[in-house]
Structures are given as structure tokens and as C-alpha cells.
Amino acid sequence: MRYVLVLNKLEIEDFGPFKDVQEMRFAKPGKVCIVYGENMRGKTTLLNAIRYAILGQIIGRGFRDESIHETGNWESAEQGKFGFRTTLWFDFDGSSFELIRGCRPRKEVKQPENDTDYEEYVDIVRDGKVLGPEERKEALRRVMSPETARFFLFDAELLQQYEELLRDPAKMGRQIREAIERILGVPVLTGARARLFDAEKDIQQDINKAAKKSSDTNKLATAQTQCFEIRTQADKDITDYQAKLSGLEDHQQSLRGHLDRLGDVSILQSERDSLKQEMQHLRDDLLLKADNIRQLNANLWLWVLEPKIEYLRGSLSAETGDWLKHQVYLEMNKELLGRCREGLKSGTCSLCKTELSDSATEVLKSQIAEIELSAKETNPEPESLQVEQLVHWKAATSVRVSSQIPFLLALLHDIEDMRIAVAEAEEKQRDLDREIRSRDRSDARKTWSDLETTQKEIGVLEESLEESQKKLSETEGRLEEIGQKLARIGSPEVAFHTHRLEACKALHDVFNQAVVELRDELREEVEKDATGVFLRLTTEPDYGNLQINENYGLQIVHKDGHVIPVRSAGAEHIVALSLIAALQKNSSVSGPIVMDSPFGRLDSGHTDRIMRSLPDLADQVTLLVYKSEIDRDLAIDTLRGKIGHEYKIQRVSARHSVLLPLEGNDHE
Amino acid sequence: MSSAQDKTVIAVTPETEEILKCVEDSASFGDRMDVAKLAMSVAIMKNLSPAKSSGRNTRWNVGGFDKDGAINITLRLLFPSEEQPYRLAEDLIEAGAKYLNDLLQVDSKFHLLTFLKDMCPEDDDTIGLEKAATD
Numbered sequence: 001m002r003y004v005l006v007l008n009k010l011e012i013e014d015f016g017p018f019k020d021v022q023e024m025r026f027a028k029p030g031k032v033c034i035v036y037g038e039n040m041r042g043k044t045t046l047l048n049a050i051r052y053a054i055l056g057q058i059i060g061r062g063f064r065d066e067s068i069h070e071t072g073n074w075e076s077a078e079q080g081k082f083g084f085r086t087t088l089w090f091d092f093d094g095s096s097f098e099l100i101r102g103c104r105p106r107k108e109v110k111q112p113e114n115d116t117d118y119e120e121y122v123d124i125v126r127d128g129k130v131l132g133p134e135e136r137k138e139a140l141r142r143v144m145s146p147e148t149a150r151f152f153l154f155d156a157e158l159l160q161q162y163e164e165l166l167r168d169p170a171k172m173g174r175q176i177r178e179a180i181e182r183i184l185g186v187p188v189l190t191g192a193r194a195r196l197f198d199a200e201k202d203i204q205q206d207i208n209k210a211a212k213k214s215s216d217t218n219k220l221a222t223a224q225t226q227c228f229e230i231r232t233q234a235d236k237d238i239t240d241y242q243a244k245l246s247g248l249e250d251h252q253q254s255l256r257g258h259l260d261r262l263g264d265v266s267i268l269q270s271e272r273d274s275l276k277q278e279m280q281h282l283r284d285d286l287l288l289k290a291d292n293i294r295q296l297n298a299n300l301w302l303w304v305l306e307p308k309i310e311y312l313r314g315s316l317s318a319e320t321g322d323w324l325k326h327q328v329y330l331e332m333n334k335e336l337l338g339r340c341r342e343g344l345k346s347g348t349c350s351l352c353k354t355e356l357s358d359s360a361t362e363v364l365k366s367q368i369a370e371i372e373l374s375a376k377e378t379n380p381e382p383e384s385l386q387v388e389q390l391v392h393w394k395a396a397t398s399v400r401v402s403s404q405i406p407f408l409l410a411l412l413h414d415i416e417d418m419r420i421a422v423a424e425a426e427e428k429q430r431d432l433d434r435e436i437r438s439r440d441r442s443d444a445r446k447t448w449s450d451l452e453t454t455q456k457e458i459g460v461l462e463e464s465l466e467e468s469q470k471k472l473s474e475t476e477g478r479l480e481e482i483g484q485k486l487a488r489i490g491s492p493e494v495a496f497h498t499h500r501l502e503a504c505k506a507l508h509d510v511f512n513q514a515v516v517e518l519r520d521e522l523r524e525e526v527e528k529d530a531t532g533v534f535l536r537l538t539t540e541p542d543y544g545n546l547q548i549n550e551n552y553g554l555q556i557v558h559k560d561g562h563v564i565p566v567r568s569a570g571a572e573h574i575v576a577l578s579l580i581a582a583l584q585k586n587s588s589v590s591g592p593i594v595m596d597s598p599f600g601r602l603d604s605g606h607t608d609r610i611m612r613s614l615p616d617l618a619d620q621v622t623l624l625v626y627k628s629e630i631d632r633d634l635a636i637d638t639l640r641g642k643i644g645h646e647y648k649i650q651r652v653s654a655r656h657s658v659l660l661p662l663e664g665n666d667h668e
Numbered sequence: 669m670s671s672a673q674d675k676t677v678i679a680v681t682p683e684t685e686e687i688l689k690c691v692e693d694s695a696s697f698g699d700r701m702d703v704a705k706l707a708m709s710v711a712i713m714k715n716l717s718p719a720k721s722s723g724r725n726t727r728w729n730v731g732g733f734d735k736d737g738a739i740n741i742t743l744r745l746l747f748p749s750e751e752q753p754y755r756l757a758e759d760l761i762e763a764g765a766k767y768l769n770d771l772l773q774v775d776s777k778f779h780l781l782t783f784l785k786d787m788c789p790e791d792d793d794t795i796g797l798e799k800a801a802t803d
Contacts, residue, residue, distance in 0.1 A: 294698035297780075301702070304709035304787055305742065312745050389741060396738040405784065412781055 005143060005591040006620060008089040013102075014073040015084040016045030017657040024659055026592065027644025029619040034635060035626060035659075037649030042657045043624040046649070047129065047596045051153050053101055054144050055089035056122065068103050068115045074655040082112050092143050098125040099140075144591065145182065152584075153594045182550050184522045185588035186515065193511040196504060203501045204228070204479065207486060210493040217490050224482045234472040243463040248458045255451045265436060272432040279425045286418050289411050296408045303401035316390055337371045340364055376576050390543070423654045467496070522586060523548050530554060530575075530582035536613050538572045539605040546578065554579055570606055573598075573601070579611065581617040592620035599629045611638045637665065674752040678733050679724035680704070684765040691768055694778035701728055705739065707764030708757055712746065713787065714767060718759030730754050 007026040012018050024046075027033040037043045048058050048066070058066040072084045084509075085102030101122045110118040124131045124139055131139060135339040144152065181187065208228070211221035302309070339350040344364050347356050356364065487498045534546050534556075544559040554575050556564040564571075577598070584593065599607045607630065614621045636643065646662040680688070688703045697703050706728075711718070734740055734754075743753035750756045771786060772778055 150681070290696050293696040293780075297695070297697045297706075298699070298702045301705035301709040304706065304713050308712070308746060309742065312742075316745075389737070392736075393738055393741040393745075396736045397742070409784070 003142070003589045004091070005589060006091045007050075007592050007622075008091065010048075010050060010089075011087040012049045013085040014076045014081065015049050015052075015440045016071060017073065018045065018049075018659065019073045019075055019652075019653055019656045022659045024647055024661075025645050026620060026622055029613060031620075031642050031644035032614050032639055033622040033645045033647075034625065034630075034632075034643060035623065035647045035649060036632065036662075037657070038626050038651075039425070039651040041651055043626070043649060044596050046624055046659075047594055049086050050088070050594055051149065053086035053099055054153075055099060055138075055149055056120070056606075064622045068118050068120070069112055075653070090143075095127050097139070097143075100124075111446060132253070144589070152591045177551055178584060181519070181522075183583050183587045183589070184273055184526070186518060186522065188588075189511060189515045189518055193508065193515060196508040196511055197398070200501060200504045200508065203497055203504055204483070207483070207490075207494055207497040207501065208495055211486050213493070214491050217486055217494065220482050220486055224479065224486075227482065231472060231475045231479070234468050236474060237468040238465060238472065239469060241461050245458065245461050245465065248454055249459065252451065252454050252458065255447055255454060258447050259451065268432055268436050272429060272436065274434070275425055275429050279429070281420055282418050282422050282425070286422070287414060289415050289418070293408065293411050293415070296404055296411070299399055299401045299404070302397060302399060304398075306402055309397050313394055316394070320567045324656065333371050333374065337368065340368045340371070344368065387476060416523060420651055423651075427654060468635070523550075523552070525586050526552070526579070526582045527554075528582075529585045530578040533572060533581040533613065533617070534578040536616075537578065537606065537609045538571070539603075539609065540571070546575065552579070570602055573602055574606060574610075584618045590619055592622060593618040594622040594624070596624040597626065597629060599625065608638060611635060614639065615642050632662075675754040675758060676730055677682045677726045678704070678730060678754065678758050678761070679726045679760070680761060680765070681721050681724050684762055685725070685727070687765045687769045690772065690776065691778040695780045695783075701733055703768075704733075704761050704765075705730075707762075707768055708739075708760040709764070709769050709786070711760040711764035714764075716763040716767060718756060718762070719762035719766070720759060721762050724758070 006029055009023060009025050010140070011021060011023040013021045024035070025033075035043065035046060037046075048071075052058050058068070058071055069082075072082055076082075083102060083104040085100065088097075088099045090097050090099070099122070103118045103120045105112045105117055106119050112118060122136065124136045126135075126139065162207075181190075204224070205228070208221050208224050211217035211224065230309070341349045343356060344361065347361070348354065349356055349360070483501070486494050490498065527546060530548070531545040535543065542559050543564070544557050544561070547555045547557050547563065549555070556571060556575065558564055580593070584590070599610065602610070609631065611634075614623070632646075644665060646664050648660050648662055649657050650660050651657055684707075688700050688707065691697065691703045691706075694701050697706075710716075730740075734757075739757060740753050743750065743756055747753070747756060768778065768783075771783055
């Protein structure tokens with residue numbers, strides 16, 4: 001039977017950079033929800049909010065638990081409001097749930113300073129009814145466990161971990177193997193098998209009681225009782241050792257991770273120095289651009305008046321133009337008039353120098369009169385202003401400021417982007433400084449020492465575990481012998497219980513076999529489904545299929561049947577996604593996938609294929625991506641008809657982001 | 669026409685000075701004079717009534733405010749009946765500043781993009797302001 005988990009809505013309050021109350025709706029099954037947000041805006045925090053809502057966990061880099069006190073919104077904290085809350089609405093197994101989880105300062109604490117100053121709370125409402133503590137625990141256990149959550153809620157860092165594990169199956173920890181098998185539903189059978197084993201022990205107790213009643217079998221019964229005690233103690237020891245071993249292995253892994261990071265100090269310092277240089281370039285560029293804007297803004301008043309000024313220039317052109325033309329005409333005629341007057345005075349033509357006749361003189365006089373009359377008919381200047389002023393004004397207002405507006409807009413956008421980049425770089429630098437300060441040498445020495453101690457303890461525990469397992473095995477062997485003797489010489493009551501025991505063992509064997517066959521079947525199904533997804537996602541045509549091993553490690557097999565020994569980062573990525581998709585398909589719980597920056601290291605070819613396959617990876621997919629990871633227009637085009645909701649995480653300040661819905665045609 | 673009685677200095681009220689300062693700081697203006705000219709233009713384009721107010725403090729000499737005389741002539745062309753263009757300019761600055769104040773956002777900052785969109789005619793997308801403002 002498959003249980004379906006569908007997320008409907010998430011509401012968060014003062015969680016990370018998400019100040020006050022904000023909400024997002026998930027896409028309905030069959031569709032995708034995409035959230036766009038630049039780095040350090042809150043994408044990973046959103047993933048953490050979903051994880052916190054379901055599991056009560058907040059995970060930071062290196063899979064370490066994050067501080068509750070540090071998770072609350074800083075701006076709200078400055079205003080005296082501490083703590084945070086998540087509310088998740090979802091449907092599961094035919095019921096509707098409202099899961100409220102959060103933390104708040106303890107009553108007696110006025111100004112929280114660390115995690116111990118907070119108390120956490122969780123409430124669940126199922127179909128309108130508030131659940132009690134036990135019901136609540138059971139409901140959460142059924143919905144999603146921390147072990148299985150890693151296959152539903154993951155980010156690039158977790159994906160990278162799978163890639164490493166899939167590449168080196170020996171590294172595939174027992175925990176991940178068990179987590180995979182939990183998703184696939186194997187524990188149902190192994191649980192039943194364990195119950196049968198317990199039933200065997202109970203029947204052995206019945207045999208023991210019956211054997212004690214007869215003097216023929218009393219001694220055997222006593223030996224049997226002693227074996228029971230040894231077995232019980234061995235079982236307990238084994239369980240204790242395994243639990244401690246698991247804890248020490250986790251601790252060992254954490255210490256190794258810490259040492260890796262400690263070793264990167266010089267890299268961090270170099271990163272910080274580059275960042276400082278980058279910030280300086282950005283600041284210099286900002287100053288330059290601000291200066292450009294100041295220069296453009298000096299003429300902005302002209303842009304505002306441009307329509308009116310253009311109209312004035314047009315209407316004045318007619319007046320001033322005509323007047324100017326007339327002035328030119330007058331200037332030309334002035335010279336002609338001068339020559340005519342000179343000729344009249346001297347009685348000689350000014351051009352050919354011949355003496356003027358009477359008729360020629362009369363014509364000349366007439367011409368002079370005509371020109372003088374024409375000179376009087378001047379166009380009046382515009383009433384209020386002299387032409388010279390107007391000509392000057394036209395020159396001063398000739399700048400077409402509107403042609404500079406696109407440039408101004410581009411500058412404004414650049415400045416905004418650059419300011420965000422500077423703020424992000426400053427925050428990153430602060431993180432780096434903190435990280436570098438925390439990694440001093442004494443820390444490295446102490447960590448090495450801790451690691452050595454832990455490894456020694458693991459060694460001792462493993463020896464103890466082996467001894468206990470050997471003792472258990474020997475004791476089981478001894479009990480088998482005693483059981484056989486009792487079967488031969490025991491009373492009818494002993495014989496009856498012995499038959500019961502044989503039936504129980506036979507049933508146990510059947511379940512054992514069923515577990516083995518189920519595991520094989522599931523592995524085959526996972527291999528088949530993972531291969532199907534992988535071949536849809538990969539751009540390499542020569543890849544034939546994926547091959548799974550006992551530990552759920554996956555290898556790529558070439559079409560010619562050979563295993564590909566060395567895989568590119570892109571191929572690793574695809575293999576990991578294929579495993580997750582296959583687990584989803586074969587899981588007893590059909591759940592949503594929430595992926596944070598899953599495309600970061602992929603080329604456009606793989607990104608495109610993954611985008612197209614998203615609705616097939618799981619019933620409900622939510623992506624948290626940054627702009628350069630996926631272009632929005634491309635996403636809309638690729639997922640035509642399959643986008644349920646889109647959001648953008650917008651910066652208000654370095655410590656305040658808002659979740660804004662984006663409009664779209666396909667949206668629900 | 670005589671401009672003999674026109675103002676030789678441009679003065680603004682303390683409230684207007686505050687608004688001009690806010691705009692200058694928010695939106696990269698090199699000089700508060702540029703903001704004042706902008707306010708004047710806004711008042712003209714938005715057909716605001718020139719604001720007659722008292723308590724103005726001397727701010728700029730007209731020679732510096734209107735170096736090339738473009739403001740003087742522009743006002744005389746737009747308002748032919750007005751005989752004192754600089755006095756008119758002062759009143760328009762007051763009216764325009766109030767309008768700019770209304771454009772100040774929730775965070776008390778003047779956003780140039782919002783202003784450009786506000787001043788652009790609705791049917792005019794040649795500058796691409798609509799797209800730019802919603803990106």
C-alpha cells in the first residue's frame with residue numbers, strides 16, 4: 001500500500017531572513033513550484049523551514065545542526081521579537097493536517113542569548129482535531145522520518161554526498177542503506193521476521209518451564225535457563241555496542257569533516273583576499289556610475305519639460321525662421337542699395353563704370369525706392385523676446401534628454417545589482433573571517449586527538465561486539481543442542497512446545513527468504529527505474545544502463561557492457577538524481593521532492609533534460625534556484641503547462657527577504 | 669516687458685529644503701539646484717498651481733541657478749503673461765517639491781525609477797520603463 005504525502009502551503013514567521021509572516025503555496029501533484037532567489041537571500045533557509053516544520057531539524061553546512069537562537073530573524077530580534085514559527089498544511093493518507101512548530105523564549109527569559117533560553121513547541125491538527133502527544137508522535141513518524149527525509153528534501157551539498165557514496169559503495173554507510181530500505185518498505189518484513197524470532201524465544205521459555213517439571217529433564221532445563229541469561233545479556237550488549245558504534249562513527253565522520261575544513265584555512269584566506277579586492281572594484285565602479293547618474297540628472301528637468309519645449313521650438317521655428325530669412329534678405333539688399341545710391345550720386349554705373357543716362361537714372365531711382373520700401377516691411381520680432389535670445393535658448397534646450405534615459409535606467413539597474421553584490425560580499429567576508437578565526441591550530445590539534453581517541457574507541461567496541469556476537473552464536477548453538485536432547489527425552493508437553501518451535505522456525509525461514517527476495521526484487525526495480533530516469537537525463541548516447549549492487553551503489557554501464565570506471569561530475573549528479581527518482585517511485589510513501597540549487601554544476605544540456613523530466617521525478621516537485629542556474633523564460637518554455645506556482649525571494653535588506661509570487665499563465 | 673522687478677535670488681521654505689535634500693541624497697543628484705529645477709518642471713507638467721508661501725530662505729543667486737538663461741526664457745515662453753519668471757520659478761519649485769514628497773516611498777527614499785515611470789505618459793513605452801520597473 002502506498003501512502004501519499006502532498007504539501008499544500010507553508011507559512012513561516014521570522015525564520016532566517018524571512019521577517020514577519022510569509023507564505024508560499026506548493027504546486028499540485030503533477031506540477032512544479034519554482035522559487036528564484038540569489039545566493040544568500042534565503043533559498044536554503046526555505047528548505048530548512050520545510051525540514052524544520054516536518055522534522056524539527058535545522059541543518060547547516062557540513063550537515064551540522066544550526067542554532068535556534070541564530071535562526072530567528074535578526075531585524076525582528078533587534079526589535080525585541082525573538083523566536084520563529086513554521087506552519088505546514090499537508091494531506092497524508094486521506095487526512096488533512098496542519099503542523100505548527102516553533103520556538104519561543106522561555107517565560108523567565110527577557111533577552112535570549114543562546115539555545116537554552118528557548119522552548120520548542122509542536123502542535124498537529126488532523127481533520128480539524130488537535131492530536132495528543134502520542135498520536136502526534138505516531139503521525140509524524142508515519143509521515144516522514146529524519147532518515148528518509150534526506151531523499152525528499154535535499155540541496156546541492158547532500159546531493160554531492162550521494163554522488164561520493166554512489167561512486168564508492170564501500171563508503172555507503174549502514175545508515176544510508178537502512179534509510180534506503182526504510183523508504184522501500186523492507187522494515188515491514190524485517191519487523192515481522194524479528195517478531196517471529198521473539199516468538200521463538202517465548203516458545204523456548206515454554207519448553208523450559210515444561211522441562212523443569214520432570215526430573216529427567218530438570219538438569220537440561222537448568223542449563224537451558226543459564227543459556228537464556230547469557231543470550232539475553234549478549235543481545236543487550238550487542239544492541240548497546242551497535243548503538244555506541246553508530247554514534248562513534250557519526251562523530252568520527254564529523255571530526256573528519258572538521259579536519260578537512262580546518263585544512264582549508266589558507267584557501268579561505270585566499271578567498272577572503274580575493275573577495276576584498278572584488279569589493280573594492282565594485283565600490284570604485286559604484287562611485288563612477290553614481291557620478292554618471294549625477295551628470296545625467298542635471299538635465300532631468302529638461303526631460304520632464306521636453307514635450308512642451310519641443311512644441312515651443314517647433315512653433316518658434318516658423319517665426320524666427322522667417323524673420324532670420326528676412327534678415328538675410330535685407331542684408332543682401334543692403335549691399336545692392338549701397339551700390340545703387342553710389343551710382344546715383346556719382347552718375348556712373350557702379351558695375352560697368354559707364355555714365356548713366358537720364359532713363360537709367362530714373363530706373364535706378366525707382367529701384368532704390370522699391371528696396372527702401374521693402375526694407376520697411378520687416379517681420380516684427382516676437383513680442384516678448386528678441387530673436388537673439390530665442391536662438392540662444394534653442395541652443396541651450398537642444399539636448400534630447402529622452403535619448404539618454406535608457407542609459408540612465410541601465411545605470412540605475414547596475415547600481416542596484418552592484419549594491420546587492422557588495423552587501424552579499426560583505427556578509428560572505430564576515431562569514432569567512434569568523435570561519436578563519438575559529439580554525440586556529442590548537443583546534444586542529446585537539447580535533448586530531450579527538451579523532452584518534454574516537455578511532456581507538458571504535459576499535460575496542462568492534463572487538464567487544466565481535467566477542468558478544470561470537471558468544472551469542474555459541475550460546476544459540478548450545479541451546480540448539482539442548483533443544484534437540486529435550487525433544488528426544490522430554491515429556492509430551494515438551495514435545496508439544498517443540499513442535500510449536502519448529503513451526504515458528506519454519507515460518508522464520510520463510511520470512512527470511514522473503515526478505516532476501518524482496519531486497520533483490522526491490523534492487524532490480526530500483527535499478528530498472530533508475531536506469532530509465534538516467535537515460536532520459538544523460539546527454540551521453542553511449543551509456544547503456546545503470547547497475548546496482550548490494551549496498552544500492554550505482555555504476556554506469558557502457559552499451560558494450562563495460563562499467564564506466566571514471567565518471568564526470570555531471571554524470572555523478574545525474575546518477576544521484578536517478579537514484580532519488582527511483583526510490584521515490586518504489587517507496588511506500590509517495591512524497592514531494594524539494595531541491596535546493598540542484599543544477600549548479602551541470603551544463604545547459606543536462607539542466608534542460610532534468611527540467612523536462614521534473615514532473616516525472618516525483619508527484620510534487622519544488623525547486624529553489626538562482627537566476628543564472630535557470631533562466632525563468634527558459635523554465636516557462638521547457639515546463640509549459642506544468643508550473644503550478646512561481647516565487648521570487650526579494651531582498652529588502654541584508655537581513656530581510658520577502659517571498660513574492662510571480663505571475664504566470666499556467667499558475668493555479 | 670520689464671523684468672526689473674523680478675527676483676535676483678531663488679528662495680525656498682525649510683520644508684521644501686528638506687524635501688529637496690531627501691531627493692538629492694536618495695537619487696544621486698550632484699546639486700540641490702538640479703532637484704529644485706526638477707521640482708519646477710514637475711509642477712509645470714503636472715499643471716500644479718504655483719505655491720505662494722512665506723518663510724522662504726535665500727538659497728541660490730539667479731545667475732548661478734540659471735547660468736544660460738534657459739529657465740528664464742522657457743518660463744516666459746510657457747507663461748507669456750508672467751512678468752517675473754524667477755518669482756514664478758520659486759513658486760513652482762514649492763509646488764513641485766510637495767509633489768515629489770508624495771512620491772517618497774515607505775522607506776522615505778526617493779526612487780528614480782518610480783519617478784520616471786510616474787512622469788512618462790501612459791501610452792509611451794518607447795523608453796521601456798514599464799518593463800524596467802517590474803523586472
